[in-house]
Amino acid sequence: MSVPAYDAVEKGTELRPVTVKLRREDLVRYxxxxxxxxxxxxxxxxxxxxxxxxxxxxxxxxxxxGARVVTEWVGDPARVVEYSVRFTRPVVVPDTDEGVAVTFGGKVADKLDDNLVRVDLTALAGGDKVFGAARAVVRLD
Structure with a gap:
């Protein structure tokens, strides 16, 4: 995957969502x-x-x-220069084989100097908002 070009990215660009399934066994491994x-x-x-x-x-x-939304878009995790999250609620993981699906999304919120963009992130689990303020700053080509 190639790194997006700074000049080709516009404010409001939506990143492809990523859905992650979390089960109790994943919590044990983590x-x-x-x-x-x-x-x-x-x-x-x-x-x-x-x-x-x-x-x-x-x-x-x-x-x-949640960072996967950004790293999959930019193609190189080293291009993430800043990442912060404020949680609004925890992700509840039921004791089922299905667990819970958490869907992460992102949108370019601002273009900064030096080929940097700010991406605002979202996370939904069971229809509930998980991330309050979640942001990544990424260096593009």
Whole structure:
């Protein structure tokens, strides 16, 4: 995949959405890789005791999955020079084979100097908005 040309990209350009399915087994794998074994990510009882509706996905797992919208568009993760997310709600992961589908989207919100563009990102899980303010700054050709 080639890197989009800065001059060819316009404000409002929509990035192709990416849908990621998260299941409880994915949370276990992520916990092992990240070292984050907080029980809210695998124990329904503990999650509900602290006021959550059920087990929730790790924030960093959700954030990383959301970055795929940008990295797939630009073709090179090294071109992402800044990335930040504010969450509005957690991603609840039911104990089913289907898990939950999280759909990430993005739109070019601004063209900056030095071949940089700002992309605003969205995330929806079960129809609920997951990302509040989510932005990436990307260097184009």
């Amino acid at each position: 916990a092992g890789a990240s070292g984050d074994f907080n029980r809210i990510h695998w124990s329904q009882r503990v999650a509900q005791e602290v006021g959550l509706p059920d087990v929730i996905a790790h924030g960093m797992l959700t954030m990383g999955a």
